[in-house]
Amino acid sequence: LEFRNIVAHAVANGELTPTDQDAFDPCDVDVGPSIRTVNEQLIKPTTLRAGNLSWALMLHPEGLECDLLVSHCWDEGVYE
Secondary structure, three states, X not given: OHHHHHHHHHHHOOXXXXXXXXXXXXXXXXXXXXXXXXXXHHHHHHHHHOOOOOHHHHHOOOOOXXXXXXXXXXXXXXXX
16 A cells, blocks of 8 residues: 555656556546556656665665565556
């Protein structure tokens, strides 16, 4: 839920905008921008400013144990 709120805030502030490949509706709260768009317009610039870390290491520099990986479609809406 925290990441969804970060994305919604970026959409509301105009930091995430529709593209030719992802004409998402900024008012939509059910589907949202594609994960591809979020990666290009939010994740990459944010992690670059933080020292070119991954999002996970940016939030948890000491790392976290992982026992589950959830995959996704890059064109899927991030709110889904």
